[in-house]
Structure formats: structure tokens, C-alpha cells
Amino acid sequence: MALAKRIIPCLDCDKGRVVKGVKFLDIRDAGDPVEISKRYSDAGADEITFLDITASHEERETTVHTVEAIAGQVFIPLTVGGGIRTLDDIRTMLNAGADKVSINTAAVFNPDFVRDAAERFGSQCIVVAMDAKKVSLPGEAGRWEIFTHGGRKATGIDAVEWARRMVSYGAGEILLTSMDRDGTKSGFDLALNRAVSDSVSVPIIASGGVGNLQDLVDGVLTGHADAVLAASIFHFGEYSIPEAKRFMADKGITMRL
Template sequence: MLAKRIIPCLDIKDGRVVKGTKFLNLKDAGDPVELSEYYDNEGADELVFLDITASAEKRDIIIDVVERTAEKVFIPLTVGGGVKSIKDFRNLLNAGADKVSINTAAVKNPSLIKEASEIFGSQCVVVAIDAKRVYEKREDKNLVKVEDGYCWFEVYIYGGRKGTGIDAIEWAKKVEELGAGEILLTSIDKDGTKSGYDLYLTKAISEAVNIPIIASGGAGKPEHVYDAFVKGKADAALMAGILHYGEYKIKDIKEFCYNKGIPIRL
């Protein structure tokens, strides 16, 4: 079995790392290059950089921050936010990114997934899916039974600002078909709440596709990470606030999971 991965996420706005709740109320959490170097030394398996306002502000991603970070860290770096074209992929990979994450552009132009995977290899193409629960009053075979009823999961774009009407499970299957190598799956409902990942969402998508799923949104303690791996069937767990503000160290989370039998790199 492949080792499970612990991945710090650096949401970047105006060149600084920020953290919010449900994609809102952002607070400063530090310098991206310094934090990246710290997490590399702490034993992170990978890093994710998301320029969270690039798509909404219709501007290019911060290449200089990527270049400065890539010089300092020696673990795989995924970068996303504002990526719209093959040229953007090429610029980020040339700046030192190992993988490129797309969300809004993937929804608006699905052929970009296919084209990028054919040019750079599917291992470079991460499709980010930001999903939110939509509750329905009655049971239906297309709905997921959750703790408080039945729902489907709607895909959101522009940094969680705009719903698309697209079902996240069906979209996950489509992006796999188009050549995505990995899915970064964020629950908007759980983001920043520290109440645990949305295990229903994570499990549903993990079971629907054969590519790795990175669970994101809601990590508050090591038990939540363990649950994402075991109950949510995720391949990796993304987290931000609990690391940025020093509540837990990466080694604490890894040791907790390792002691419970999760294959993980210590």
C-alpha cells in the first residue's frame, strides 16, 4: 500500500499566507517562503500553494513567490489559482512547481485537463474540486445519505464564490477520464471549522474514481486526519490552520496515524 501523505496548504493573498473559515474572514498566517521552508524541515510530504483570489480577480498567479519557494524546498510543490492556459502550466512548472492545480479553468474549459495531461503528463495535473452540500427533502438514488439527511455536492468556482450546478461526484469521474492525475477535494462546509473533514464527500469521491484523492477542509486534530484516511478513504490529507498557528506539528499527526497502523513516512 502506498504511504499516505500529509500536505500543508498555503492559501496566498497579496503575497501572504492567509487562513479563513468557509473561504471567508481571512487572517494573516505568515510569509509563504518562510512557512514552506519550515514545513519542509518538519517532514511534510508535499506542499500546496493556492493563490486564492487570482481567478476571482482575473489575474495571473504569483510566479515570483513560486520561484523563491522552489529554491528553498525539496519536496513536491503543487501550485494553483488563476491558471487558465497551457502557457500558465508551463510557466509554473518552469518556475519550480512539480504539479499544477486547476479548478475554475477546468470547469470552464475541460479540454485544458486533457491537453495539459497529454503535454506534461497526468502526474502534473491536479484538479481541485471545491464542493458544498445541497440538501434535498427526499431520498433519491443520486443523493448521498449524510448524518442529517440526504444531499448532493455542488462544485463551486472562483475560490468558492460561485456555484455551478455541477455534481461533484460526476465531475470527479469526468476529470479522471480527461486525464487528471489527482483530485484536491475541499469541503466548503468544513473549511476552517476544525470539526473534521467531510467524510461523506471524501468517501463518495474516493470510491467513484481510481486516482488519488487529497482530502481538504476541516482538520482540527490528528484523529480527523486518521478518519480521512480510514473512513474517507483519502490518499492524502491537506491542512492549514492547525499547522500555521502551531496547534499541532506534522510529526505529531504522522506519529498518531502511524501508531494506528496507517502507512506513513515518518
């Protein structure tokens, strides 16, 4: 009877449609984020993360309507990320029914934005997303740097230092993505995750690289993650959420079953 570790499916959406596809056999519209969110919630997902990758600002109105529709039908926490740059962006998403927003690039370019956001809306709804890449050489102690622009631009910022700073500014949670592992299905960067998790008091969501259910277990037990985020292993029906939860529980992890 302890706090459960969380499984968080992530939906990447462009103009209100889920991209990367979701392959549920019996789903009518594989691109509808509302239907997919409801499906994941019914399956026992502990939260939903909605990542908006819509490029143009004008089309973001669609995203707001999508978030409203999800929030009207799905009663588990909903995090919205992607393009959150101003306090108004945050207010808009919270008013639409998001419970948390995830701030990524805007935090790197203007760290005080995180402080302002946490002061205005409370740390509980401010997630800082960090994209980290290993920069230490083989044989050296692990060192990771924050990257922007999908892992293409180095910032020179040390990942562990950055996490500490963001928490001191009021981040309530850290979404940590390994750019080395993202999309590889070779498992989380456990050393990175552990280094960050052990350096801050707030929960860490591990992301990037999940290929099988043992990766989720390792993320929690070795990487010290409080939650695990995954997209493709659930979207493509390789594993179901109940299956993942049962597997993790069997390895001794407290789950909400």
C-alpha cells in the same frame, strides 16, 4: 512497507505573502512563504501546496518569483494552484519549479482545458481541485454539487460525475474540498470523500474542515483519502507535523516518519 499516506500543508498567498498568518514561535517572518515551506519540509511534510489568491494578474509575477525561491530550497513536491487558466500559466509555474498545478474554476468553465493540459504536460502534474457542497436533503442518499466562486455559485454538476469526467480527461489527482466544512474545524465531509475516492482510480486529497488529528485519521480510514491537506491546524501551531504523523501511524496508517 507500503505506500505512505501524505500530509500536505497548504499556504494561501497574496502577492507573495502568506495570509491567514502562521504562528511559529521561532520564525522570523511569519509571512514569508519560502521560510514557512522550508520549515514544513524540515518538519516532515510530504508535499507543499501553494495557493495563490492574488487578485490581479499583474501581481502574479511575484508569485512566480516566490515559487522559484521555494523550489530552490525545498526538495519535496510542490503544487501551485490559484488562477491557473491557460497552458502558458502552467508552463510558467512548472518552469518556476512547481511539480504540479491545481486547476479549479478553469476546469469548470472549460473542461477541455484539463485534457489539453494533461496531454501537453502529463497527468502526473495535473491536479483538479473541486469545491463541493452537499445538495441532498436529510434522509436522501448523499449528493454533492460543484460550486465556484468560493462556494457561492452552484454549477449543477454532480461532484462524483465530475471527478470521473476529470480523471477520464487526464487529471492525475483530485483535490477535494468540502465547502460545507471548510473553515469549520468539524472534520472532513467523509461521505463525500469516500464517494469520490471510491469512484476514481487516481489519488484523492481531502480538504476542508480539519480541526484535530483524529479528523486526519478519519479522512484516511473512513473517507478513503490518499492524502490530507490542512492549513490552520499547522499554521497556528496547534499541532506539529511530526505529532500528526505519529498520531496517524499509531492508528495503523502507513506514514513516512
